[in-house]
Amino acid sequence: xxxxxxxxxxxxxHIMREAVAExxxxxxxxxxxxxSSVMLHLARKAFFPGMLPFPxxxxxxxxxxxxMYAFRDEVAAAADVELIVHRNPEAVAxxxxxxxxxxxLHTTIWKTEGLKQAIDExxxxxxxxxxxxxxxxxxxxxxxxxxxxxxxxxxxxxxxPELWRLYNTRKAPGESIRVFPLSNWTExxxxxxIHREQIPIVPLYLAAERPVVERGGTVxxxxxxxxxxxxxxxxxIRRVRFRTLGCYPLTGAVDSEADxxxxxxxxxxxxxxxxxxxxxxxxxxxxxxxxxKQEGYF
Amino acid sequence: xxxxxxxxxxxxxxxxxxxxxxxxKPGAHLGEQPGPxxxxxxxVQPSGRAARRxxxxxxxxxxxxxxxxxxMLRFITCGSVDDGKSTLIGRLLYESKLVLxxxxxxxxxxxRRVGTQGGALDFALLVDGLQAEREQGITIDVAYxxxxxxRRTFIVADTPGHEQYTRNMVTGASTADLAxxxxxxxxxxxxxxxxxSFLVSxxxxxQVVLAVNKLDLVGYDEATFGAIDEEYRALAGALGxxxxxxxxxxxxxxxxxxxxxxxxxxxxxxxLMTILEQAPADPGAHDGPFRMPVQWVNRPTHELRGFxxxxxxxxxxxxxxxxxxxxxxxxxxARLVTADGDLPAAExxxxxxxxxxDEVDVSRGDILCSADRPAAVTDQIxxxxxxxxxxxxxxxxxxxxxxxxxxxNATVERPKYRVDVNTLEHVAAxxxxxxxxxxxxxxxxxxxALDPYTDNRDTGGFILIDxxxxxxxxxxxxxxxxxxxxxxxxxxxEVDADAHAALKGHRPAVVWLTGLSGAGKSTIANALExxxxxxxxxxxxxxxxxxxxxxxxDLGFTDADxxxxxxxxxxxxxxxxxxxxxxxAAFISPFRDERQMVRxxxxxxxxxxxxxxxPLEVAAGRDPKxxxxxARRGELRxxxxxxxxxxxxxxxxxxxDTTVTTADEAADRLVAHLGAILRHG
Numbered sequence: 001x002x003x004x005x006x007x008x009x010x011x012x013x014h015i016m017r018e019a020v021a022e023x024x025x026x027x028x029x030x031x032x033x034x035x036s037s038v039m040l041h042l043a044r045k046a047f048f049p050g051m052l053p054f055p056x057x058x059x060x061x062x063x064x065x066x067x068m069y070a071f072r073d074e075v076a077a078a079a080d081v082e083l084i085v086h087r088n089p090e091a092v093a094x095x096x097x098x099x100x101x102x103x104x105l106h107t108t109i110w111k112t113e114g115l116k117q118a119i120d121e122x123x124x125x126x127x128x129x130x131x132x133x134x135x136x137x138x139x140x141x142x143x144x145x146x147x148x149x150x151x152x153x154x155x156x157x158x159x160x161p162e163l164w165r166l167y168n169t170r171k172a173p174g175e176s177i178r179v180f181p182l183s184n185w186t187e188x189x190x191x192x193x194i195h196r197e198q199i200p201i202v203p204l205y206l207a208a209e210r211p212v213v214e215r216g217g218t219v220x221x222x223x224x225x226x227x228x229x230x231x232x233x234x235x236x237i238r239r240v241r242f243r244t245l246g247c248y249p250l251t252g253a254v255d256s257e258a259d260x261x262x263x264x265x266x267x268x269x270x271x272x273x274x275x276x277x278x279x280x281x282x283x284x285x286x287x288x289x290x291x292x293k294q295e296g297y298f
Numbered sequence: 299x300x301x302x303x304x305x306x307x308x309x310x311x312x313x314x315x316x317x318x319x320x321x322x323k324p325g326a327h328l329g330e331q332p333g334p335x336x337x338x339x340x341x342v343q344p345s346g347r348a349a350r351r352x353x354x355x356x357x358x359x360x361x362x363x364x365x366x367x368x369x370m371l372r373f374i375t376c377g378s379v380d381d382g383k384s385t386l387i388g389r390l391l392y393e394s395k396l397v398l399x400x401x402x403x404x405x406x407x408x409x410r411r412v413g414t415q416g417g418a419l420d421f422a423l424l425v426d427g428l429q430a431e432r433e434q435g436i437t438i439d440v441a442y443x444x445x446x447x448x449r450r451t452f453i454v455a456d457t458p459g460h461e462q463y464t465r466n467m468v469t470g471a472s473t474a475d476l477a478x479x480x481x482x483x484x485x486x487x488x489x490x491x492x493x494x495s496f497l498v499s500x501x502x503x504x505q506v507v508l509a510v511n512k513l514d515l516v517g518y519d520e521a522t523f524g525a526i527d528e529e530y531r532a533l534a535g536a537l538g539x540x541x542x543x544x545x546x547x548x549x550x551x552x553x554x555x556x557x558x559x560x561x562x563x564x565x566x567x568x569x570l571m572t573i574l575e576q577a578p579a580d581p582g583a584h585d586g587p588f589r590m591p592v593q594w595v596n597r598p599t600h601e602l603r604g605f606x607x608x609x610x611x612x613x614x615x616x617x618x619x620x621x622x623x624x625x626x627x628x629x630x631x632a633r634l635v636t637a638d639g640d641l642p643a644a645e646x647x648x649x650x651x652x653x654x655x656d657e658v659d660v661s662r663g664d665i666l667c668s669a670d671r672p673a674a675v676t677d678q679i680x681x682x683x684x685x686x687x688x689x690x691x692x693x694x695x696x697x698x699x700x701x702x703x704x705x706x707n708a709t710v711e712r713p714k715y716r717v718d719v720n721t722l723e724h725v726a727a728x729x730x731x732x733x734x735x736x737x738x739x740x741x742x743x744x745x746x747a748l749d750p751y752t753d754n755r756d757t758g759g760f761i762l763i764d765x766x767x768x769x770x771x772x773x774x775x776x777x778x779x780x781x782x783x784x785x786x787x788x789x790x791x792e793v794d795a796d797a798h799a800a801l802k803g804h805r806p807a808v809v810w811l812t813g814l815s816g817a818g819k820s821t822i823a824n825a826l827e828x829x830x831x832x833x834x835x836x837x838x839x840x841x842x843x844x845x846x847x848x849x850x851x852d853l854g855f856t857d858a859d860x861x862x863x864x865x866x867x868x869x870x871x872x873x874x875x876x877x878x879x880x881x882x883a884a885f886i887s888p889f890r891d892e893r894q895m896v897r898x899x900x901x902x903x904x905x906x907x908x909x910x911x912x913p914l915e916v917a918a919g920r921d922p923k924x925x926x927x928x929a930r931r932g933e934l935r936x937x938x939x940x941x942x943x944x945x946x947x948x949x950x951x952x953x954x955d956t957t958v959t960t961a962d963e964a965a966d967r968l969v970a971h972l973g974a975i976l977r978h979g
Contacts, residue, residue, distance in 0.1 A: 001645075007370050009649075133444070265361070
């Protein structure tokens with residue numbers, strides 16, 4: 001009898017093999033976060049001892065933490081990894097940033113629009129994503145194979161039923177598929193698996209002394225000098241870590257002493273705050289993730 | 299993968315990437331963790347109900363080790379909106395302490411705003427996901443929820459109980475090990491309870507927990523519970539569900555969900571959570587013969603040729619004799635390759651890469667089987683089909699059928715009967731509408747390997763896909779392969795196509811004219827036959843109207859009958875072409891699918907699709923038979939172009955625009971087009 005982690009691993013491997021076998025030009029969305037690390041690890045297992053049969057795509061915003069870029073570049077240096085980095089040229093030209101333009105516009109232009117551009121530009125017909133059904137209520141109903149129209153829209157009313165291990169991967173020209181191999185994983189499963197498999201992660205997940213400011217109850221790390229400090233605001237050094245990673249101005253830190261993966265797991269089990277709370281974009285209103293997804297946010 | 303892994307090992311695969319800043323190796327510190335005190339009970343997991351608040355006293359080592367060895371149970375909950383199903387699931391999440399503080403705050407706010415409990419916590423809001431349905435107050439799709447206790451982790455498929463959503467329940471049940479069926483204690487076993495139970499048995503779930511809910515509203519009356527329990531057992535027995543456990547609960551109050559309730563002292567059985575923790579998990583095809591549908595041929599080097607897939611039945615070991623179905627070739631398993639090293643054995647559920655001793659031909663879509671108990675190979679099956687699309691199932695139409703990793707063309711025959719899910723009666727049916735279930739034969743265009751669904755869900759379950767919209771339109775469960783295809787053998791014909799062509803002096807062909815009624819198909823067809831005949835070509839003309847007077851006189855003009863009409867015409871084309879003739883066929887043939895079907899049927903003969911392109915208003919203006927006028931007066935139903943669709947060809951060999959081309963000119967173009975074909979085939 002398989003343990004639950006083995007069952008989850010086997011399922012993810014099966015999903016990846018199906019997706020690659022039935023698509024012409026697959027890609028893996030690589031966000032540098034822990035879920036991406038797990039996905040990459042699973043992909044290597046799925047096609048072992050063969051090479052990864054697809055490139056990685058990082059839709060960059062230029063506002064990630066510096067340690068994330070360093071980690072990404074090390075991942076990209078591996079012999080079996082081909083990494084494509086896409087930055088929305090319009091966002092580059094207009095200098096979109098989360099401070100001046102707000103989190104919603106920042107996310108829309110860099111991430112949502114950037115992702116659409118990259119998929120269109122390279123002609124990818126299938127993209128792996130690390131989203132999990134436990135992250136947010138609207139995701140609980142998303143399929144493992146989720147279809148996007150040629151305009152990249154997601155229609156929750158037009159989802160295909162998924163039975164047994166059978167995934168219908170047929171699509172019309174121009175349409176693309178998002179595939180979520182970690183659909184049935186929980187945050188705890190991800191950490192247990194990282195621990196069990198010794199998967200490398202960005203050090204920001206582990207507690208360390210970091211310069212932070214507190215804004216509206218969210219603890220923001222001052223990662224570089226692009227961050228405008230408000231009058232009287234002085235960064236303080238606190239021992240913090242991050243439960244999710246994104247653009248540093250939009251990612252809240254938590255006070256923590258957990259500086260190893262087992263300590264994170266221990267802290268998580270004792271924790272009473274869900275993972276996405278650290279993400280500023282979800283706060284807008286109840287149901288906001290669902291709206292973003294319909295517009296093409298991953 | 300990773301079987302028998304005793305200890306974590308450094309990630310040494312190509313491309314492992316250490317972090318940018320120096321950091322401790324995760325896991326390496328496990329044994330040295332100085333912090334937490336040993337738990338009072340070693341091995342007890344803190345993720346569960348009792349543990350969260352006491353997590354300060356966590357033994358990380360014991361926790362990690364215990365959690366790694368947890369099993370997983372997937373179950374489905376069935377009940378209607380009024381049965382309190384969402385409340386029950388929300389309550390299980392809440393009681394297992396998996397509702398976190400910020401979610402709780404959101405729940406409190408939502409409960410005040412849209413809750414149905416007068417501002418008190420409405421647990422249903424924890425699980426009702428999409429905004430639209432939250433506003434309607436109902437669940438409209440399959441949602442998956444996750445929680446865990448000391449003993450196991452759970453995945454719950456939550457599906458609506460409303461009548462029109464059979465599709466969702468079958469979908470959610472297809473991956474479930476167990477079903478929780480809710481009944482309202484005030485109402486007892488209802489029609490919908492029968493429906494849910496039938497679907498559960500159809501999908502092959504053998505364990506049912508009957509949760510008799512809202513017991514608080516009947517004063518925790520033992521006799522009420524007993525009567526419902528008894529009535530349900532009779533139903534389950536009739537449906538062949540072997541394992542039933544009934545538990546009296548109140549989802550709203552929390553009785554017997556995670557601990558025995560003082561309100562039901564007469565009930566001595568376990569609470570619902572305990573039942574879920576102790577039920578056999580993943581009771582799949584472990585005991586059956588070895589099966590592995592091949593997903594991917596992994597050939598990174600000349601030395602290694604591996605076949606990757608999930609073991610969906612039995613266990614496989616190196617040295618085992620296997621048969622590749624449907625080809626029937628046999629070999630012996632050499633290795634079970636994984637990234638964590640070769641395995642000594644792989645059981646059902648595990649993803650592996652199998653290498654064989656011999657160089658045999660294996661590709662995606664094949665099934666590796668135990669050699670002494672291989673899967674059947676057939677191109678005719680009988681199956682239960684659940685219809686999942688708004689567009690009804692049309693007998694005679696071809697759909698794509700995906701079973702395991704193989705996709706083939708399938709033609710569904712007229713259902714033998716439909717099952718009324720409310721009365722479980724067998725009812726005569728011409729097709730299947732959305733959410734209807736029937737027993738049908740399906741003919742496949744090539745043999746596939748399969749098992750009866752009751753033996754193996756993965757090699758006996760299939761989906762049907764619409765060839766045009768690509769939607770998943772049906773799901774099927776194989777009863778058995780029919781032997782008919784085996785017993786009716788193709789007779790070898792000694793006078794072959796070359797011999798016919800030599801005698802006739804030209805190759806055969808099928809010229810298929812499609813277009814609206816009144817487009818000019820018959821006129822062009824006649825002109826073409828005249829010209830070919832004059833130049834010594836042997837022809838036959840099949841006209842749609844004429845065929846309907848004879849071969850298809852029993853058919854009407856519904857979509858299903860149109861499909862069957864074209865299938866018959868296609869078979870006739872094939873026979874005539876085999877005789878060496880040039881077949882000129884003039885049929886409205888409104889559906890792309892069926893034109894493709896005919897093209898595939900006569901695949902060894904040249905097929906020339908001719909789109910006689912006449913705008914609707916022009917054809918209706920000509921109206922040589924007065925049919926458009928009738929149809930527009932409502933005297934003629936299902937008339938193409940009026941109240942029945944016409945799907946224009948996307949890439950016909952020849953396109954004739956009759957507004958600028960005469961029939962004679964069109965015929966000349968076709969003769970020219972056929973010139974090379976008739977000479978060389």
